[in-house]
Amino acid sequence: MRSLAELFALRSPPVIGLDLSASSVKMVELAPAGRGELCLQSYAIEPLPRDAVVDAGIANLDATTEAIRRCYKRMGSRLKHVAMAVPGAAVITRKIVCPAGLSDDEMEATVESEAIQYIPFALEEVNLDFQVLGPVSDNAELVEVLVAASRREKIEDRIAAAEGAGLIGLLMDVESHALQTAFELVRPRLPAQARDQNVAVVDIGSSMTQVTVIRGPEVVYAREQAFGGNQVNIEIQRLYGLSLEEAETAKKGGGLPGGYQAEVVEPFMQNAAIEIQRALQFFLSSSEYNRIEHIVLCGGCATIQGLESVVASRTRIATLVANPFAKMQVAAKINLKRLMADAPALITACGLAMRSFD
Ligand SMILES: Nc1ncnc2c1ncn2[C@@H]1O[C@H](COP(=O)(O)OP(=O)(O)OP(=O)(O)O)[C@@H](O)[C@H]1O
């Protein structure tokens, strides 16, 4: 029971945030810059071949390890420890209530016997972790305990990939939690910091769109759907006869036919807005809330020019694109123009790098 507790909770030396996702490896290193401020020291994004990370699992360990190695080299960091994350679907969390004042051993035994009842896989396949949240309101004899059970293989694969690249896997987080950590960097841009409001953070990646609703300090909703920038590549392939790899390069570097914006980008943006609207309607119909006050877009597709206003006009919700580095100092070696384009995709890596300071 200890191993994951160590990964999830250890006080750590400074870490690189390492986000392993379907299209790329992303690494971020932050350093304290005095008065509670942060400095972006270095970052890198290294593309992954298409078969390397599939459905959030490592399908090709060698290719993944090599990409991490290249990413780390390009980044030029002196740190060796990394913080990584597993997707929410690989982790089941549950709040349970226990008597107050149990010893560590008693708590472990209680957590284990509770866990057997609600975990749909064999206990040998999971790592269990728990954290005492505090006393139950109006009953000092009971405490609320958060239990997390995660698929061991997802964690071990990630650590193996990092270690194969010469790094040390030190911390393991859950993706939605890393996102939430980094969202605190974006919060100051929202009116009144959106204190008692629902904020939908929408991460549009290459294959997946993740919708996370944050209210105050809590994630009240998290869901993913199969939608992302790969759809653009497929359309480019269909209409203009490029390979998917060529499409990926062309859409970032320009050089596509004049009709590209109207034929591909506009419909994609409309589809993205429809997907977001549906997800938010689903959230509202299944929760006690009746409003979402803000949408924050992130992930690589958030850089598509004009997406913000298409989403805002369809949903009628104030929308902005996340820039986790807006208030940070930035090391001189970093190209600011490129950083602006990369920033929305770096939010999870950034949240992981912030583990150095918690
Ligand atoms: N300038 C750009 N214009 C258009 N699309 C872009 C641009 N930059 C990145 N993208 C797209 O963003 C997507 C990658 O985003 P991101 O890095 O957030 O995905 P990912 O996290 O690897 O994927 P997933 O979340 O699905 O696992 C790709 O589809 C890429 O083509």
Ligand SMILES: [Mg+2]
């Ligand atoms: Mg992603």
